[in-house]
Amino acid sequence: MLATLMYGPGDVRCEQVDDPRILKPTDAIIKLSATCICGSDLWPYRGLQPIDGRAHMGHEYCGVVVEVGREVTTVRPGQFVVGSFCISDNTCPHCRFGFHSSCVQREFMSGAQAPYARVPLADGTLVATAELPSPDLIPDLLATSDVLGTGWYAADAANVREGSTVVVVGDGAVGLMGVLSAKAMGAERIIAMSRHETRQRLAIEFGATDIVAERGEAGIARIKELTRGVGADSVLECVGMQESMTQAIECTRPGGSIGYVGVPHGVTFDGQAMFFAQRRMLGGPAPVRRFLPDLIDRVLAGKIKPGKVFDLKLPLADVAEGYRAMDERRAIKTMITV
Amino acid sequence: MLATLMYGPGDVRCEQVDDPRILKPTDAIIKLSATCICGSDLWPYRGLQPIDGRAHMGHEYCGVVVEVGREVTTVRPGQFVVGSFCISDNTCPHCRFGFHSSCVQREFMSGAQAPYARVPLADGTLVATAELPSPDLIPDLLATSDVLGTGWYAADAANVREGSTVVVVGDGAVGLMGVLSAKAMGAERIIAMSRHETRQRLAIEFGATDIVAERGEAGIARIKELTRGVGADSVLECVGMQESMTQAIECTRPGGSIGYVGVPHGVTFDGQAMFFAQRRMLGGPAPVRRFLPDLIDRVLAGKIKPGKVFDLKLPLADVAEGYRAMDERRAIKTMITV
Incomplete structure (x- = not known):
């Protein structure tokens, strides 16, 4: 598949990479409904934070589960899910106190500026909706993953x-x-x-x-x-x-x-x-997982419209322009269709 | 009267000074039932905080009102009172939010290691008890003024x-x-x-x-x-x-x-x-005034015995020894009888 890679400051490319696959029995693979560029992606883009080799970019995501590892029990293929940019098990003491972003198994999501992504600790990280949401709600649901959270x-x-x-x-x-x-x-x-x-x-x-x-x-x-x-x-x-x-x-x-x-x-x-x-x-990094069920409910009930924050929408092939637009403050936040 | 003065690091003296008197119509003069030395008094005593000339020491106090300025309405001569080491008006926005230690009229109490003291903003600062308390409760009531608060x-x-x-x-x-x-x-x-x-x-x-x-x-x-x-x-x-x-x-x-x-x-x-x-x-400096009514009630009801923290009691004439004992960690906290 094509995915977003950062090679260094100002150097973002859309390139062919291997499709993600289940690496651990607690993983899930999702097909993204949409993804986006985060303000924090601009720190390395502007050279203010080092990157180690080429980085698989993207940590805000929502989409449909296509495959799960054998230990995953709370989400299944075909379900629409949103997850936090912080991977968490939702069972450790810090998670139980509502501080999922300090989970003892914490990882930071990556590689989500792509059509497919692997989500570790799927049971702890992903929240599924009862039904597939209406397409016009995708920007709002995507926003709950990080920027709204x-x-x-x-x-x-x-x-x-x-x-x-x-x-x-x-x-x-x-x-x-x-x-x-x-x-x-x-x-x-x-x-x-x-x-x-x-x-x-x-x-x-x-x-x-x-x-x-x-x-x-x-x-x-x-x-x-x-x-x-x-x-x-x-x-x-x-x-x-x-x-x-x-x-x-x-x-x-x-x-x-x-x-x-x-x-x-x-x-x-x-x-x-x-x-x-x-x-x-x-x-601190936001414990978005704590808020996700509530935020998703508010979006589905039409109470909040956080997706309005996306003022530029580009296809994945143009992701580099999405970074440039945000860097130059021509866009507040770029949504990427995949 | 005799009072406690600090002339410099390690130099505390009990000397004759003028009796305090009403300087502003919002002042009260109290006769102290007891006073004490604070851990914070050791900062200048150890030369870790500059003092400007000779300093009138003491900011923890309780006692009986002997005189009030003409604008004082909530306390009257003869009443037993406890006040915070932070002088506050109890009416400004910060006081109303419970942060009396950031009162817009904040002053820090001084001169209380003595038989009499002037308390500015008496209405906002002092809390009176319904009756004169039993003498054995004086150490506990004194503690509410700062160290317990x-x-x-x-x-x-x-x-x-x-x-x-x-x-x-x-x-x-x-x-x-x-x-x-x-x-x-x-x-x-x-x-x-x-x-x-x-x-x-x-x-x-x-x-x-x-x-x-x-x-x-x-x-x-x-x-x-x-x-x-x-x-x-x-x-x-x-x-x-x-x-x-x-x-x-x-x-x-x-x-x-x-x-x-x-x-x-x-x-x-x-x-x-x-x-x-x-x-x-x-x-921050503790907004003791917020807690005082509750703390005084707990002491009078015998629920807490904070006065046990005083493990050395000395007469005012020996106040210098009280400082030495705390500086050398021979005493946790010195109560001064006046």
Whole structure:
């Protein structure tokens, strides 16, 4: 089959590879209904994260099971499934506490920017729907696999509640999903920090009540102004840089919470400053598996439309253009049809 | 009156000073029933924190109101009161959220190692009891002012719940109060990390179920062993050094929580390491005012005996010896009678 390979910074190719096959009795092979490019794929694309040889790209996926290993019991060929970008067994203590992304058997999914993919630990990782979903719901279901699950976790980690005042730092796909999540959790006020008109529009569509275009000191001052000097109850940090983290901390009220889901690159915290700032913090790779059943239900019930985050759709052969468009910020998020 | 002054590292004196008087209409003057020396007083005593000129020491206090400013309405002369080491108005947004230690009018109490003290913002800071308490309860009530309130906050910030597995890092007075607090909150297992026999005994008396004498890597390995490789739900960091903080983080399970109340000295966190560790963190000066009514009730009802933490009682004239005894770890915590 054709699949997406990254050879180095800026070098993504669609090339012939062997079809995936069952390697362990707990594996499943799925035929993807669609796949997509993640903001985190841009870290190695931009040379900010090393890759070891050529990398099989893609970790967001949904599709139909075509084959399962002999130990797989909860999914079967013909079923439509969504899985998390984090492979987990769903039985270890960390999974039972809802932190599947720290599963003792954790692996990170790869190779999903292709027509077929192997999913390890299929029983623990995949969630099947009762019926094959309508094709127009595929983008929404695909989004639950990572980008929505991650935005949802940011809101969950930031303790968003009914009536909360929320700030979302970062207007990438994850930040926009954070806006949608905060809205779904009942936040009263959702302030999206964004300078890009198309993203501002989408943020408002997803439930943002205010847009702050300023960044850094000016952005913090504007948030303070909008919250009468108090700061927000919950701040979602969806970037992962020192500047955005500082912005997130400063925009939170004392005793408020920061959920950080942008993988930190070059970020450090000073212990004494954090102590006196008195902010609650939780970050990490999102335990999407915890949220998947609920998120899939919301999509199937038509309550949320996270698939709107895909503003570019390309066939697999054009995957390199999908990366370029995201790198150059011409696209928020690229969906790949396979 | 005689009062406690610190002139520099190791230099504490009991000297004549002016009696405190009402400076603002929101002040109260109290006659102390007892006072004490805090672990945080040892930072400047050991030269690890600068002091500006001579410092009026003491921020833990309880006693009887002798005079109030004209705007004070909730306490009156003759009432027994306890206050937090953090002065707060109890009306600002941060106080209303329960984070009195970030009050917009926050001040830190001083000058309480003396027979009389001025308490600013008396209405917001002081909590009065219905009657004058029995003299034997004074040490317990005094403890609520800071050391118990801080241990309680550590447990609260670390999300201790009914049935939790808790680790307490630090066997100073605050750590021991953390043990008592975790017990009162229903923790099932409380592992106290302590190398000192007298402190181990007190930890067990306060509710510790296990003692770990090892530190650093060996201590972490022992905690992992005791928790079947999982780590604790809640860890209370009651020291404030890099080593103890690392120990706290490593002893927590993914998704677990760390409440840190030791003022961090030279502590930094790496953003990416914290991200992948996936620990929830909240620290800061304790918002004791939030907990005071409940803690006072528990003491008056005889449910908790935090005053046992005082293992040395000295008259004010001997306050310098009280500092020495704590500095040299001959005493856990010194109570001063005035």
